[in-house]
Every structure is written in C-alpha cells, then in structure tokens.
Amino acid sequence: MTVxxxxxxxxxxIGTDAPEEARRFYxxxxxxxxGADGDxxxxxxxxxxxxxxxxxxxxxxxxxxxxxxxxxxxxxxAVCDQTVxxxxxxxxxxxxxxxxxxxxxxxxxxxxxxxxxxxxxx
Numbered sequence: 001m002t003v004x005x006x007x008x009x010x011x012x013x014i015g016t017d018a019p020e021e022a023r024r025f026y027x028x029x030x031x032x033x034x035g036a037d038g039d040x041x042x043x044x045x046x047x048x049x050x051x052x053x054x055x056x057x058x059x060x061x062x063x064x065x066x067x068x069x070x071x072x073x074x075x076x077x078a079v080c081d082q083t084v085x086x087x088x089x090x091x092x093x094x095x096x097x098x099x100x101x102x103x104x105x106x107x108x109x110x111x112x113x114x115x116x117x118x119x120x121x122x
Contacts, residue, residue: 004072005072006072006073006074007071007072007073008071008072009069009070009071010053010070010071010072011053011054011055011069011070011072011115011117012044012053012054012055012067012068012069012070013054013055013056013057013066013067013068013070013115014026014054014055014056014057014066014067015056015057015059015064015065015066015067016056016057016058016059016065017058017059017060017061017062017064017065019040019042019056019058022056023042023056026044026056030046031046031047032044032045032046032047033045033046033047034056035052037055040057040058041055041056041057041058042055042056042058043055044056066113068105068113068114068115069114069115070103070114070115070116070117071114071115071116071117072116072117072118072119073116073117073118074118075118076094076102076103076104076116076117076118077094079104079106079116080093080094080104080106080116083106083107087109088106088107088108088109089106089107090104090105090106090107091105091106091107091113092104092105099120100119100120100121101117101118101119101120102117102118103115103116103117103118104116104117
C-alpha cells in the first residue's frame with residue numbers, strides 16, 4: 001500500500017442521524033463495507049481494500065447531517081492559520097482524539113466546510 005501524499009483528499013465523512021439507513025444505501029449502491037470504530041463512528045472500506053477510506057458519523061438529529069472531505073496535512077494548526085489568512089474560517093478548532101488523531105473543520109470563502117487532519121504518530 002502506498003502512503004497518501006500530504007495536501008490530498010484522503011478521507012471522507014458522512015454524518016447522519018440514520019446510520020443504519022446510510023450503511024444500507026451506500027452498501028447497496030457501491031458495495032462499501034462497514035466496521036465500527038466505537039463512539040458512534042463506522043469505518044468505511046471499499047471492496048478489495050485492506051484499509052478504511054472514510055467513515056459514517058452517527059449524529060443526534062438531522063440538523064447535523066453532512067458530507068465532507070478531509071485533507072491529510074503535515075500541521076493542522078498551521079493550516080488553520082493559513083485558512084484565516086487566505087479568507088477562510090476555522091469552523092471547529094483543532095482537536096486531538098484519545099488515539100492521537102488531530103483534526104479541524106474549516107470553511108472556504110464560499111462557506112463550504114471541509115476537514116484537515118494528521119494521523120496519530122507511529
């Protein structure tokens with residue numbers, strides 16, 4: 001398996017208040033496979049892939065439903081600073097999970113939300 005390049009879209013997330021329906025829909029449409037990561041998150045793998053490429057986030061209600069892409073970056077904090085300098089906004093400041101994944105949600109100048117992340121250190 002090749003390691004994804006920095007500054008490329010390497011993950012997607014679908015947030016839904018109906019995760020069972022989303023798993024059925026995307027599984028039937030594209031043959032995606034699902035595995036639980038805990039804490040209301042299902043990992044999505046493509047047929048023939050040995051690693052997940054995205055996730056389904058279980059949301060408390062329909063007002064939080066979303067679909068977004070996430071970009072692998074070297075430094076989440078630096079990208080947040082650069083986003084503001086170039087006319088975007090930080091929609092959710094950087095967070096680090098208990099497993100060491102660091103991520104933030106940003107908005108481009110048109111208001112489109114996307115994410116950036118760095119994986120846990122090996």
